[in-house]
Amino acid sequence: MIEYEIPLSPSPKRFLITLNGTAYQLLFMYRDAPMGGWVMDINDSFGQPMACGLPLTTGADLLQQFEYLGLGGMLGVYSDGDFDAVPTFENLGISSHLNWITV
Secondary structure (H helix, E strand, O other): OOEEEEOOOOOOEEEEEEEOOEEEEEEEEEEOOOOOEEEEEEEEOOOOEEEEEEEOOEOOOOOHHHHHHOOOEEEEEEEOOOOOOOOOOOOEOOOEEEEEEEO
16 A cells, blocks of 8 residues: 655645556635535546545545546545644645545
8 A cells, every 4th residue: 555645735726647557637626615615526637527526524535435436546635633624725735635545
């Protein structure tokens, strides 16, 4: 099992990343609303949606329900100091981290 932190900063963004030898587009947006927060879209390298609107929540594999996509890993959000603290607009990539874990 290999763990890799996906480099983020507290701003909306879109970028290409290679995970397990396959290129994906990741899109991060912040929903400033009650019960909102950071959400992520995963697209293939051509921009075709694979999994959209995934909330960046702590304590769970964000990809568990998408095992059929065969991505070969898990995505988990972890916060420094408080394992269950949900990422805020200001701390994504600073004290809240998104990690890719191969399986």
